[in-house]
Amino acid sequence: MKKNDYLFAVASVRALENSLLKQSDLEQLINAEDYNRAVSILTEKGYEISSTDYSSALDNELEKTWEYVSKAAPESEALKAFVVKNDFQNLKAILKAEVMSYNAEDYFVKPCVIEPEKLFKAVSERKFDELPSFIGEAAKNALDLITTTGNGQLCDAVADTAALCAISDFLKAENDELLCEYADTFVAVTDIKTAYRAVKTGKNRAFIERSLAPCNKLNLTDMVNAADSGMEDFCEFLSSGFSDYRAELEKSSSAFEKYCDDKLLQIIKKAKMTAFGVSPLAAYFVAKETEIKCLRIILSGKLSFVSGEIIRERMRELYV
Numbered sequence: 001m002k003k004n005d006y007l008f009a010v011a012s013v014r015a016l017e018n019s020l021l022k023q024s025d026l027e028q029l030i031n032a033e034d035y036n037r038a039v040s041i042l043t044e045k046g047y048e049i050s051s052t053d054y055s056s057a058l059d060n061e062l063e064k065t066w067e068y069v070s071k072a073a074p075e076s077e078a079l080k081a082f083v084v085k086n087d088f089q090n091l092k093a094i095l096k097a098e099v100m101s102y103n104a105e106d107y108f109v110k111p112c113v114i115e116p117e118k119l120f121k122a123v124s125e126r127k128f129d130e131l132p133s134f135i136g137e138a139a140k141n142a143l144d145l146i147t148t149t150g151n152g153q154l155c156d157a158v159a160d161t162a163a164l165c166a167i168s169d170f171l172k173a174e175n176d177e178l179l180c181e182y183a184d185t186f187v188a189v190t191d192i193k194t195a196y197r198a199v200k201t202g203k204n205r206a207f208i209e210r211s212l213a214p215c216n217k218l219n220l221t222d223m224v225n226a227a228d229s230g231m232e233d234f235c236e237f238l239s240s241g242f243s244d245y246r247a248e249l250e251k252s253s254s255a256f257e258k259y260c261d262d263k264l265l266q267i268i269k270k271a272k273m274t275a276f277g278v279s280p281l282a283a284y285f286v287a288k289e290t291e292i293k294c295l296r297i298i299l300s301g302k303l304s305f306v307s308g309e310i311i312r313e314r315m316r317e318l319y320v
Helices: 003-017 023-030 035-044 054-072 078-082 084-100 116-124 133-149 152-171 177-200 205-211 220-229 231-238 243-251 253-273 279-303 308-314
Strands: none
Touching: 003 054, 003 279, 023 035, 023 279, 023 308, 035 279, 054 078, 054 279, 078 084, 078 152, 078 177, 078 279, 084 116, 084 133, 084 152, 116 133, 133 152, 152 177, 152 205, 177 205, 177 220, 177 231, 177 243, 177 253, 177 279, 205 220, 220 231, 231 243, 243 253, 253 279, 253 308, 279 308
């Protein structure tokens, strides 16, 4: 589709953006006296949440958002980037079920690009050529790996790397400058997160190399060398061009994760400045996803009697 073909959909999304929660709304929820009061406030704002199962309600809300944006731009490849991670999450559940004898369907997540049942059938019958190219080869390689080695972590690494490549490819499919910038940053921050976790858990060089996706913003050879040498060298690597990430890492892991999420949102916020292309639709989905992530943190905290101060520390930046 041409950029102008999205004009009506973008206009519609602009109207929906008015219903997104604001920072003051989150603050009201954080200050609510208990979980039930927080649920009551959300009900007033249009969410349908039961007194006990907030997670399913938030899942349904995100699925509805995906259904809306995907129908608004049915031919867009770029939008798939924002849900394809769930296809690979479903793949990992299917692969582990092969060796651990549990029901993979209990762990399926949506929204996704491929119906989970179709993915399950293709993997179970070893008909990888019936799957889209972005996941077919990865599914075969990961299955071979887990059935021959039983190494679930390495299987996850193969699937996660393939997911990153798929996300990048989808985002760059429409030559949208903003989405290309988002793609490069997303891959970079995810690779940094992966390397950091590998250092913390003492993974070897081969594991680190297999866990990283190609990235325009990073010298992967230098990062692997640094990560393989330990945390001090890894942090020193980040000082060259990624000093802001290092500063957050030195605060805490949660501060680092929050910073990465906020960095990506700051990029997608630029879509507010355009009425053309698919990026405003992508931005709305990311905005809703971020909102829901914040609501999970708040409601989980309320159920666990976590202080408002700690909940605030975990809040992500909002789109509006």
